[in-house]
Amino acid sequence: MARMKFLCDADRCIECNACVTACKNEHEVPWGINRRRVVTLNDGKPGERSISMACMHCTDAPCAAVCPVNCFYTTADFVVLHSKDLCIGCGYCFYACPFGAPQYPKVGNFGSRGKMDKCTFCAGGPDADGSKEEFEKYGANRLAEGKLPLCAEMCSTKSLLAGDSDVIAQIYKERVSKRGYGSGAWGWQTAYRESIAT
Amino acid sequence: MVCLGHAGARRRSGIRVRHCSTTNLAAMDGGGVFRARFGIEREEKRPDGTTVKVSMLADGNASKDSEIKDGYPEFTVGVLKKLGWDKDLTEAELAVINKVNPTTPDAVSWSTDLSGGVQRVALKHGCIPYGNGKARMNAFGLPDPIPVHREPIYTPRVDLVEKYPTLPDARQFRLPNIGFSVQKAAVEKGIAKQFPLILSSGRLVEYEGGGEETRSNKWLAELQQDMFVEINPADAAERGIKDGGWVWVTGTENSSKAKVKALVTERVGKGVAWMPFHFGGWFGGEDLRANYPAGADPVVLGESANTITSYGYDPATGMQEPKVTLCQIRAA
Numbered sequence: 423m424a425r426m427k428f429l430c431d432a433d434r435c436i437e438c439n440a441c442v443t444a445c446k447n448e449h450e451v452p453w454g455i456n457r458r459r460v461v462t463l464n465d466g467k468p469g470e471r472s473i474s475m476a477c478m479h480c481t482d483a484p485c486a487a488v489c490p491v492n493c494f495y496t497t498a499d500f501v502v503l504h505s506k507d508l509c510i511g512c513g514y515c516f517y518a519c520p521f522g523a524p525q526y527p528k529v530g531n532f533g534s535r536g537k538m539d540k541c542t543f544c545a546g547g548p549d550a551d552g553s554k555e556e557f558e559k560y561g562a563n564r565l566a567e568g569k570l571p572l573c574a575e576m577c578s579t580k581s582l583l584a585g586d587s588d589v590i591a592q593i594y595k596e597r598v599s600k601r602g603y604g605s606g607a608w609g610w611q612t613a614y615r616e617s618i619a620t
Numbered sequence: 621m622v623c624l625g626h627a628g629a630r631r632r633s634g635i636r637v638r639h640c641s642t643t644n645l646a647a648m649d650g651g652g653v654f655r656a657r658f659g660i661e662r663e664e665k666r667p668d669g670t671t672v673k674v675s676m677l678a679d680g681n682a683s684k685d686s687e688i689k690d691g692y693p694e695f696t697v698g699v700l701k702k703l704g705w706d707k708d709l710t711e712a713e714l715a716v717i718n719k720v721n722p723t724t725p726d727a728v729s730w731s732t733d734l735s736g737g738v739q740r741v742a743l744k745h746g747c748i749p750y751g752n753g754k755a756r757m758n759a760f761g762l763p764d765p766i767p768v769h770r771e772p773i774y775t776p777r778v779d780l781v782e783k784y785p786t787l788p789d790a791r792q793f794r795l796p797n798i799g800f801s802v803q804k805a806a807v808e809k810g811i812a813k814q815f816p817l818i819l820s821s822g823r824l825v826e827y828e829g830g831g832e833e834t835r836s837n838k839w840l841a842e843l844q845q846d847m848f849v850e851i852n853p854a855d856a857a858e859r860g861i862k863d864g865g866w867v868w869v870t871g872t873e874n875s876s877k878a879k880v881k882a883l884v885t886e887r888v889g890k891g892v893a894w895m896p897f898h899f900g901g902w903f904g905g906e907d908l909r910a911n912y913p914a915g916a917d918p919v920v921l922g923e924s925a926n927t928i929t930s931y932g933y934d935p936a937t938g939m940q941e942p943k944v945t946l947c948q949i950r951a952a
Contacts, residue, residue, distance in 0.1 A: 438825050439843050446839040453842050466850075466887030 424586035426499045426543055426565075427614065428574070429594055429607050430474045434581035437462050437472035441573035441582055445476075448544070448572045449561025455525045457541040458573055471605075474573070474582045476541035477502065477523035478613035485515035485524065499565065501543040506559045511535040520612050543584070544571040591618050643683045647748050651683035656751025660693045662760075678752045686746040694751040695742040697733075698726035705741050713737030763787055763935045772944035773803040773932045774872050776812050776891065787935050795938075802931045806872070815872050815946035817855065821897045821925040822943075831898030835918035847899040847922025848881040851949060852892065856884040859950055866952035868905070869895070871928035872945060878923035879905035879952055893947060897925040905952075 437460050445451065445458045458476035479502045486494035486502065493508035494515075513535055516524040526535035537559075546563030549556035556563060564572060574584035583590040591607070595618060598604030607618045645651035656677060663671050677691025693699060697717055700706040709717070716735035717728045730738045730749035739749040758765045764787075771777060771784045786799045806812070826844045827834040834840050849869050851861060861867055863884040870877045879902070880895065888894050901908055901921030909917050925942070932941025 442843065443839045446842070453838060466885035 424499055425588075426479060426501050426585065427587045427590060427610075428476065428478055428543075428571075429583040429590045429610070431581045431583070431594060431597065432471050432473045432605050432608050433601075433603065434579045435460065435472040435474055436579055436581070438578055440576050440578050441474045444572045444576035445541070448564075449542075451539070451561065452527065455527065455539050457523075457525065457539065473608055474577075475521055475523075475609075476573070477519075477543075478521055478609055479541075479543055480613040481615060484518040484520065488514040488518040490514065495548070497545060499543075499545070501545045501565070503542055503545060503547055503560075504538065504540070505548045506537040506539075507548075509537045511537055513538075521609065544569070587614075594618055643681060645683065646685040647683050647743050647746050649684075651748075653678060653681075653683055653748050653752040654755045656691070656693050656753030658753070658756065660753075676753055678754055682752055683746065683748060686748075686752075688745075688747055688752070691752045691754070692747065694729055694731075695738050695747070695749045696727060696729040697738060700738065700741060701726065703745075705745060708741045708744060709737045713740075771803070773799050773941065774806055774811060774815070774930055774944070774946040775803075776816065776818055776946060778807045778812050781807050786932075790935070792933070792935060792938060797933050797935060799932055811872050812946060815870070815948045816891070817851075817947050817949060818892045819869070819871075819928060819945050819947040820892065820894050820943050821929060822894060824896045824898060827896070827898035829898070830900055830924075832900065832918060835898065835920045838919050841919035844896075844898075845920055846881045847878075847896070847902070848883045849949060850883045850885050850888045850894040852888050852890045853884050853886060854890045855893070855949070856882060861949065861951050867949050868952050869893070869923075869928055870948045870950075871930060872947070873930045876927050877904055878902075878925075878927050880923050882949075882951075893949060895925040895928070897942065900924045903927065 439460055442456065442458050442460060449457065451457055458474060460472050460474050462470065462472040464470045479500060481500070483494060483496070483502045486492075486496075489504075490512060491508050491510055493505045494502060495504070496502055511526060511534070513524075513526065513531075515538060516522075516526070523540045525539045526537075527539070528534060528536045542560050544562060544564035546552075546556045546566065547560035549559065551563050551566040564570065569575070571584040574582045583593060594604070594607060611617050642650060642652050658676055660676050662674050662676055664674050665671055675691065677693065680690055682689050682691075697706060697709075700709070713733075713735040714737070717725050717733055717737065720732055720734055721728050728738065730742065733739070742749045769784050770786050771781050773786055775781060781803060786803050789796065789798045789800045791797070824844055826840045849867060851867075856862070861882045861884065863882060865882050866879060867882045868877055868879055899920075899922030901912070901918065902923045904927070907921060909921055928945070928947055929940070929942045930945040932945075933939065934941075
């Protein structure tokens with residue numbers, strides 16, 4: 423099985439928000455919940471950089487480590503998913519996550535937040551693949567259909583890559599070696615305990 | 621002619637590029653030349669009053685592997701006949717050509733030939749269907765054939781208006797264009813003192829045009845929820861304006877005013893403000909959502925930038941002046 427990862431090439435992201443819009447539309451994510459977002463640093467200044475962020479599907483995911491009800495699981499493709507049937511909306515995962523990925527439908531403490539929602543790498547959840555229940559809770563299951571996450575598919579500059587770790591790392595390495603610079607695969611050290619040597 | 625712009629490319633590739641276009645490629649490989657769009661010959665006046673005929677076609681250059689090594693006009697069936705290339709047209713193509721113009725099929729050109737045969741034959745001989753002409757630096761027919769500096773109608777540099785005025789008042793098509801009078805009056809009234817900030821407008825990636833359709837899309841509307849004005853931190857500090865706070869933007873004409881949020885950013889220089897033009901549904905600080913027919917109101921409403929933009933029309937096209945005007949901004 424492939425080791426699925428995201429890679430955002432910050433030297434290419436133009437903050438067009440196509441990834442965010444594609445995600446919202448594909449999974450019918452409600453207003454206020456952001457499974458993916460584009461973060462811009464030094465906005466309007468020289469050296470401005472944007473990066474598209476979502477759940478990175480960490481190796482040894484910290485959200486899973488703190489979850490009191492063990493609602494997280496890792497698929498055979500190393501995608502970190504969770505069960506909304508088990509989630510109690512405690513918010514611990516939000517504090518544990520280094521990427522701010524977990525989202526909640528309501529503001530409040532502990533159980534009053536509602537069920538946690540996050541990026542599924544377009545891989546749905548524990549319900550039957552492609553079922554109505556799965557779509558309503560987790561959105562589309564593109565992986566089960568043999569498709570990659572729509573955010574990366576939609577990326578206008580191919581800054582955001584999603585797919586097998588070895589393949590996307592190779593694409594990034596070739597890109598950096600051809601253009602002669604690269605700021606590294608942002609978040610990889612935190613999420614996967616590894617970096618791409620370029 | 622050797623294009624100096626390609627000096628670097630020549631050094632790197634060792635190819636002698638003889639033209640500003642991609643003449644180093646064959647037509648079929650994406651090579652190109654300047655379109656022979658403005659006739660093949662033009663009569664030009666000389667300073668001594670005599671006239672001289674100047675060819676509008678390329679001189680001694682063409683794209684790689686072109687069978688015609690010089691300039692040539694746009695391709696028509698007639699041109700193909702002169703070259704003896706009309707024999708390459710298939711019977712099916714000729715049948716379509718005769719249908720397009722039954723009386724004078726020779727006049728059917730690459731752009732009107734529905735069979736595509738004229739284009740196919742021209743390309744087969746390495747030629748570009750739209751002809752091989754000269755590049756024009758002199759856009760004859762326009763009020764300023766070669767661009768010159770003209771101060772905007774509402775300019776903060778009133779000292780430059782005398783030397784670089786806008787074009788004289790004139791009747792264009794059915795309408796008067798009184799830009800010159802408006803510019804003169806603005807200088808005399810001292811508008812620039814009351815409205816010291818240059819205001820420009822532009823687009824956001826999330827929205828399109830006036831924004832009515834795109835602001836009705838909830839996925840896009842969520843990304844840009846408020847109409848705003850970008851203002852430099854120095855200008856904002858002078859006016860006590862905070863990032864994200866409400867401000868009034870006032871314009872030079874008709875006591876125009878708009879209530880928008882401030883985006884304090886170095887993206888605009890000191891003395892410059894910028895607004896996106898995708899919003900509507902508010903006017904003069906008032907939310908007019910109730911006036912929309914039921915179910916037709918976009919998710920997000922806001923002041924229209926065009927409330928503040930002012931007089932000015934392009935002399936050739938009549939396009940309005942939404943890019944340069946003056947404004948004042950104060951905290952609301």
